[in-house]
Amino acid sequence: MTTSTPAPTESSLDLMTRLNAYLEDVASALGIGMNSCTADLTGPVTACLKLEWRLSGFPERDVDLLWHEEHGWSAAVAKHAGDDHHVVVGYLGGRMVAPQPRRVARFVETLRTGDHQDCWPGPPTLRTAGGPSALAKELSAWA
Template sequence: MELDFDDAVGRGLRGYVRLVTEELGLTGECSYVQADGPATAYLALDGRLPGFPDRDVALLWDEAHGWSAAVETHSGEDVIVQAYFGQELLPPPGAVARWVRGLFRGERVPRPRPGSSRHRDLRLDLAPYAAAGLVPAPRG
């Protein structure tokens, strides 16, 4: 039996996002993963970014740019990206959590928006995380 590409990407991405969620100490209740092209993820974060005391914060991931941090708008428009993690598409979950904590402390390491011309095999890149995507996320 051969696995469907979207299923393999979905399992891997869910597992990867779950590990990032755990590193951040979140439950994952306010998150979603979309594996069918283009692959994306959304995590609602607790807290506020300096300079945006009245705006919710989200951590976003997409297959072209990797991780970014954004503030929500009040009008239901698109989020406003404040920072990109950098060139790594799938950095270790602990590194993502450290980067997010730094953003909340006001650390702004200038990082250029990553290029979108990557040619990657997401199924292979996400395969190590697939098992974590099969286990129900802890509640609490």
């Protein structure tokens, strides 16, 4: 896993530990390794898990599972083959920015099968960015 972080503080190290643990659980639920994961803690906190399959509507484009500290999970395809810029095809939504990993895996599976029942069309605002301590508290189940 690759992580971009600001200068380490106690709260940013706590956040990094909890976020890494959460992402490990999500990656495990998806059956992928952490080598496909990147995180950026410079704010807003984000993460990306590269998936190893393509959506039928976008057979030439890579699919990534993106996480954002305010919007939670989304699935996106590269704008162009091999591109790092994304077009979101669906948001998980819900009430929590860090839902159970099995819920994230179910969201990914519905996308993979073409059943978009768990997808929200736009980004939900699940929380407002409030610094590393506040986000670490949201991720308190993973540590």
